[in-house]
Amino acid sequence: MIIDINFVGLIITSIMASAVPLILASCGELITERSGVLNLGVEGMMIIGAISGFALMTVTGSLFIAVFGAMLAGVLISTIFAFLTQTLITNHVATGLALTIFGIGISAMIGKNFVGIPGKEFPVLFNSLKDSIPFLSPILFGHSIVFYFAFALPFFTNYFLKKTKIGLIVRAVGDSPESASNQGINVRLVRYACILYGGAMCGLAGAYLSMIYTPQWIENMTGGRGWIALALVVFSTWNPIKILIGAMIFGGLTIIQFHMQAMGVRIPVQFLTALPYIVTIVVLVVISRDSRKIRLSTPSSLGKSFYKDN
Amino acid sequence: MRLPLRNLECLWGEEKLIKIVKRDQPSRAIFFLTPILAIFLTLVAGGLIFYILGFKPFEALKFFFIVPIADNYGLSELLLKATPLCLIAIGLSFCFKSNNWNIGAEGQLTFGAIVSGGVALLFYDQEGFYILPIVILAGAIGGMLYASIPAILKTYFNTNEILVSLMLVYVSKLILDYLVVGPWSNPEGFNFPETRQFSDSARLPLLFEGLRIHAGIYLALAAVVISWFIFYKTFLGFQMKVSGFSLKTAKYAGYKGKKMIILVFLISGACAGLAGVGEITGPIGQLHREVSPDYGFTAIIVAFLGRLHPVGIIFASLVVAITYLGAETAQIFMQIPKYTGQVFQGMILFFLLASDYLLFFKFKFIGSKK
Numbered sequence: 072m073i074i075d076i077n078f079v080g081l082i083i084t085s086i087m088a089s090a091v092p093l094i095l096a097s098c099g100e101l102i103t104e105r106s107g108v109l110n111l112g113v114e115g116m117m118i119i120g121a122i123s124g125f126a127l128m129t130v131t132g133s134l135f136i137a138v139f140g141a142m143l144a145g146v147l148i149s150t151i152f153a154f155l156t157q158t159l160i161t162n163h164v165a166t167g168l169a170l171t172i173f174g175i176g177i178s179a180m181i182g183k184n185f186v187g188i189p190g191k192e193f194p195v196l197f198n199s200l201k202d203s204i205p206f207l208s209p210i211l212f213g214h215s216i217v218f219y220f221a222f223a224l225p226f227f228t229n230y231f232l233k234k235t236k237i238g239l240i241v242r243a244v245g246d247s248p249e250s251a252s253n254q255g256i257n258v259r260l261v262r263y264a265c266i267l268y269g270g271a272m273c274g275l276a277g278a279y280l281s282m283i284y285t286p287q288w289i290e291n292m293t294g295g296r297g298w299i300a301l302a303l304v305v306f307s308t309w310n311p312i313k314i315l316i317g318a319m320i321f322g323g324l325t326i327i328q329f330h331m332q333a334m335g336v337r338i339p340v341q342f343l344t345a346l347p348y349i350v351t352i353v354v355l356v357v358i359s360r361d362s363r364k365i366r367l368s369t370p371s372s373l374g375k376s377f378y379k380d381n
Numbered sequence: 382m383r384l385p386l387r388n389l390e391c392l393w394g395e396e397k398l399i400k401i402v403k404r405d406q407p408s409r410a411i412f413f414l415t416p417i418l419a420i421f422l423t424l425v426a427g428g429l430i431f432y433i434l435g436f437k438p439f440e441a442l443k444f445f446f447i448v449p450i451a452d453n454y455g456l457s458e459l460l461l462k463a464t465p466l467c468l469i470a471i472g473l474s475f476c477f478k479s480n481n482w483n484i485g486a487e488g489q490l491t492f493g494a495i496v497s498g499g500v501a502l503l504f505y506d507q508e509g510f511y512i513l514p515i516v517i518l519a520g521a522i523g524g525m526l527y528a529s530i531p532a533i534l535k536t537y538f539n540t541n542e543i544l545v546s547l548m549l550v551y552v553s554k555l556i557l558d559y560l561v562v563g564p565w566s567n568p569e570g571f572n573f574p575e576t577r578q579f580s581d582s583a584r585l586p587l588l589f590e591g592l593r594i595h596a597g598i599y600l601a602l603a604a605v606v607i608s609w610f611i612f613y614k615t616f617l618g619f620q621m622k623v624s625g626f627s628l629k630t631a632k633y634a635g636y637k638g639k640k641m642i643i644l645v646f647l648i649s650g651a652c653a654g655l656a657g658v659g660e661i662t663g664p665i666g667q668l669h670r671e672v673s674p675d676y677g678f679t680a681i682i683v684a685f686l687g688r689l690h691p692v693g694i695i696f697a698s699l700v701v702a703i704t705y706l707g708a709e710t711a712q713i714f715m716q717i718p719k720y721t722g723q724v725f726q727g728m729i730l731f732f733l734l735a736s737d738y739l740l741f742f743k744f745k746f747i748g749s750k751k
Contacts, residue, residue, distance in 0.1 A: 159735050165730065173730075176725075179720035298547050359541065
C-alpha cells in the first residue's frame with residue numbers, strides 16, 4: 072500500500088485544526104487553576120464566545136471586532152464567576168456549573184436568529200507558500216492567525232509561568248495564598264485577573280469554532296469540548312507544554328473518527344463518537360493513579376476559597 | 382474586619398459607616414430564607430431580560446410562571462416535571478452533603494432508562510403484575526452500576542469524579558442512540574429511532590384519568606422520607622455530614638471514607654436511575670433518543686436550591702419545574718426561545734450562591750463618623 076505523503080500531511084493538519092480550541096481553552100484554564108481557582112464554566116464560556124463571535128461577524132462584518140468581541144464576551148461572563156467566587160466567596164464547583172448552564176441558555180437565546188446563516192471566510196496566512204514543500208507546507212502554511220497563536224500559546228504560557236515575576240506571583244497565589252498575601256500580594260486581584268484571562272481564552276476558543284473551524288452557528292456546538300479542555304489540564308499535570316500533546320491526541324481521536332467512517336469501518340458511529348470521552352476517562356485514570364505525582368503538581372489551593380480576615 | 386466591598390461605604394455617604402462583619406455562626410434562619418431571596422432576584426433579573434428582549438416584563442413573567450400552572454392539566458404537568466427533579470436531587474444531596482461532586486446524574490438517568498427499557502422490551506408482548514417491579518428494579522440497578530464507575534475510579538484510582546461522571550453522560554447518550562437506532566429499534570417502526578411500545582404491565586399507572594401524572598411521584602415521596610430518615614436519624618447521615626464539613630475530621634474519627642463514597646454514589650445513581658424509569662414507563666412508554674430534557678443537570682440546581690434538605694428539595698423541584706413549563710408556554714404564546722428556561726435555572730443558582738454571602742456576613746451599622 073502506497074501512502075500519499077501529502078495525504079498524511081493533510082490529516083496532521085486537520086488534527087492540528089481540531090486541537091486549536093482545546094489548546095486555547097486549556098491554556099486559559101491552566102492559568103486560572105494555577106492561581107488556585109477551579110472554573111468549571113469552560114464549556115459555558117466557550118459557547119458564549121462562539122455565539123458572540125459569530126453574531127458580531129454577521130452583524131458588523133468585521134472579523135477583528137468579532138474575534139475581540141468574543142474574547143470580551145468571555146471576559147464579561149467570567150466576571151460573574153470571579154465576582155461570585157472571589158468577592159462573595161462562593162463554592163467554585165457550584166458556581167462553575169451555574170456558569171455553564173447559564174452560558175448554554177444565553178447562547179441559544181442569542182443564537183436563535185443566527186441559525187442557518189452561512190459564515191464568512193476567515194483570511195489565512197502564507198497561502199501562497201502552501202504548495203512549496205510537499206508534506207510540510209500544508210502543515211505549516213495557510214492557516215488563520217488564531218491557529219498560529221494557539222500553537223505558540225503553550226510556550227508563551229510556560230515562559231510566563233516559569234520565567235516572569237508575574238508568573239511566579241500567580242503560582243504563589245495558587246500554591247499558598249496565605250503566604251502570598253503575607254508578602255503583600257493582593258490575592259483576590261491576582262485571581263480576578265487569572266479568571267478573566269481564562270474567560271478571554273475560552274471566548275477565543277469558542278470564536279475559533281464558530282468562525283473558522285465550522286463557520287456557522289449550531290446550538291451547543293462546543294459539544295463537550297470545554298469539559299475535555301478541563302480534563303486536559305489535569306492530563307497535563309498543570310504543565311502547558313503537555314497540553315499541546317494532549318490536545319493533539321484528542322484532536323486525533325476526533326479526526327480518526329471521521330476517517331474511519333469515511334473508510335467504511337464496521338464500527339457503529341456512536342462508538343467512534345464516544346471514543347474521545349472514553350479515552351478522556353482512561354487517560355485521567357492513568358494520570359491520577361499516581362496520587363503522589365498529582366498531589367505534587369496540583370496547585371495546593373485549587374478550588375479552595377481564600378478569605379482574608381483583617 | 383474591613384469590608385471586601387470597600388466602595389459600599391461611599392453609598393452611605395461620609396457620615397454613616399456601614400461595615401460588613403463576619404458572623405460567628407452561619408445564620409440558620411437565613412439559610413432557609415436565601416433560596417426565597419434568590420428566586421425573587423431571579424424574577425427581577427428575568428423581567429429585566431424580557432424587557433431587553435422587547436417584551437412587557439410583567440406579562441412575560443405571567444406567561445412564564447403563572448399561566449402554565451393555572452389549570453389541572455398544568456398542575457399535573459408541573460408534578461410530572463418535578464418528580465424526576467426531586468428524585469434525582471434527593472440522590473445528589475447524598476453526594477453533595479459528603480463532598481462528592483457527582484454531576485453526571487443525567488448519565489445515570491439515561492443508563493437506568495436503558496437497562497430498565499431493555500428489561501421492559503423483553504416483556505413487550507406479556508402482561509403480568511410482576512413486570513413493573515422488575516423493570517423498576519432494573520432501572521435502579523442500571524443507575525447504580527453507572528454511578529459506581531466514577532465512585533470506584535475516585536476511591537481506587539484517585540480520579541476526579543467531576544470529569545469522569547460528566548464524560549459518562551455523553552457516553553450514555555451515545556449508547557442509547559446506538560440502541561434505539563440499531564439493535565433495539567422497533568422492527569415495525571419504519572426505521573424511526575425508537576423501540577417498541579412497552580406492554581401496559583410495564584407502565585406506571587396514571588393517577589388521574591386524562592392527566593399525565595403517574596405513580597412515579599410515590600417513588601419520589603418515598604425517597605424524600607427515606608433520605609430524611611437517613612440524614613437525621615442514622616449514623617451514616619452523621620458520617621456524611623462530618624465528611625462534608627471536614628474530610629480530615631472524618632478520617633480522624635476513623636470513618637471508612639472509601640465505603641461511604643461508593644455508598645453515596647450508589648444511592649444517587651439509584652435515584653437517577655429510578656427517575657429514568659419514571660420517564661420511560663410513565664409519559665414516554667418506550668425508549669427513544671431523548672428520554673430526559675437535562676433533568677440530571679437541572680437537579681443539581683434543585684439540590685442546592687433545596688439546601689440539600691429533603692423537604693427543601695420538594696419545594697425547589699416545584700419551583701424549577703415551572704421553568705420547564707414556563708419556557709414551553711412562553712415559546713408558544715410569545716415566541717420567547719425555550720432556552721430562557723435554562724437561563725432562569727442558571728440565574729437561580731447564581732443568585733442563590735451570591736445570597737449565601739448573607740449566611741456568613743452581616744451588614745453592621747457602626748454609627749456616625751462625626
